[in-house]
Amino acid sequence: MNFPERFANLPAYAFPRLRALLDHHKPGGDVVHMTIGEPKQKFPQWVTDVIVENAAGFNSYPPNDGSDELRAAISGWISRRYGVEMDPATQIMALNGTREGLYNAAMALCPEQKNGQKPAILIPNPFYQVYMVASLSVGAEPVFVSATAETGHLPDYENLPPDVLDRTSIAYICSPANPQGAVASRDYWQRLIRLAEKHDFRIFADECYSEIYRETAPVGALTVAQEMGANPERVVLFNSLSKRSNLPGLRSGLIATGPENMKRLKQLRAYSGAPLPGPLQAAAARVWADEAHVVENRALYQEKYQVADAVFAGLEGYMPPEAGFFLWLPVADGEAAALKLWQETGVRVLPGAYLAQGAAGENPGTGYIRVALVTSAEETRVALTALRRCLYD
Structure with a gap:
């Protein structure tokens, strides 16, 4: 049976790739999901x-x-x-x-x-x-x-x-x-x-x-x-x-x-x-x-920006996001960093290479991890603190 060739070279989607990377290893602590951009704050009642x-x-x-x-x-x-x-x-x-x-x-x-x-x-x-x-x-x-x-x-x-x-x-x-x-x-x-x-x-x-x-x-x-x-x-x-x-x-x-x-x-x-x-x-x-609920929601994210800025203060290469709810953090290798973080802390992040395509032999996401600020401000503080200690300190 024939299949279309135009999709033959598609890489595995980011999250199945992440499961293949992490799921056969035990987490090193309480699991904190910071991979997917799925907001967990409350929507209007x-x-x-x-x-x-x-x-x-x-x-x-x-x-x-x-x-x-x-x-x-x-x-x-x-x-x-x-x-x-x-x-x-x-x-x-x-x-x-x-x-x-x-x-x-x-x-x-x-x-x-x-x-x-x-x-x-x-x-x-x-x-x-x-x-x-x-x-x-x-x-x-x-x-x-x-x-x-x-x-x-x-x-x-x-x-x-x-x-x-x-x-x-x-x-x-x-x-x-x-x-x-x-x-x-x-x-x-x-x-x-x-x-x-x-x-x-x-x-x-x-x-x-x-x-x-x-x-x-x-x-x-x-x-x-x-x-x-x-x-x-x-x-x-x-x-x-x-x-x-x-x-x-x-x-x-x-x-x-x-x-x-x-x-x-x-x-x-x-x-x-x-x-x-x-x-x-x-x-x-x-x-x-x-619009009222949007203003309230934005304030919660602004609080998490402040948390991230405080945790990563002085970290070379840290780029405070202007908007959105992701951190794009520099590492030597995104896959290795994500695996180390999972095994040692239970914090789950996404290797940057999974979001990019290799061009001229280089993938511009390889030296990054993506971290989604979708949990509460306190959970974010604890998880980012563990991340910094594990990967940078």
Whole structure:
């Protein structure tokens, strides 16, 4: 039996690789999970009430693109957060989590050829793994661009060869960055948008960590594109309630872009989409419309930033994250460090190499571990203190 060759060289996904690395060894203490970006802080108590109140909706097929109420709530949030007005009917679609959208948007919007050649899709390296699989699925060439300390932990797409840029169809960018916590500045977005206009490609702006930050809200791609008067089809925004509202299981994501892009996105989703159940859409609408719980949630993360800064004070190479909830900690070898930490302390972290692709014989994640600040502030303090003693002191 034959199988598609385009997926033949995919590495094992990060978390099965981690289990293979660690699970046949005993933990050296009480287990603390700091691997996956799965928030453990409380979500609003009233979410369950809204689902129950709308439970009769389980008896009906849900609106594929999102209910009018949900799309209106998302539009209102984009207006408040980014200062951009978007038509709920023609520029916004609800997603079953952003991973679905980040994949299917490439399916809907990447052409078979660009300037008579195989299209290229630009990917920051390290990266969220769906970017690579989406590129392979549409027959494009994934071009991995290292996001290192030298580039401010964001990819420098401007220095790619002109022939690569001329056949680029899509550029993925994650800001705040997963895993480094770096934030794209207004100048960075301006330069990227100008580059996209010059070489005629779309920017897929993955801003799922945008509501977790230290002091200043990260500027969004839509805001800058509007300020520049860019074509509304140029930027495709993705966000969700998973991090913003501690609701990864609700699977409420959004995609927002120009009306021509949206026509093609909706057409594909009519055939292949898996919409949120109606009661969950009702709950999501309420959550997108509420900001008080987001402010409270952000304060808890800000407390954990302070904990991390105190624990790693004076540590050479420690980079306080600007936003998001990951630490990107330098080590000699990420796999060896993760295994040592597990065997000696029971703290479980992710080797950085599992989030990156080797390019020119080098993997830019090899010398790092990713640590998710998803437990309580006190648990975080204890775990990070054990981590520092084990790996650095």
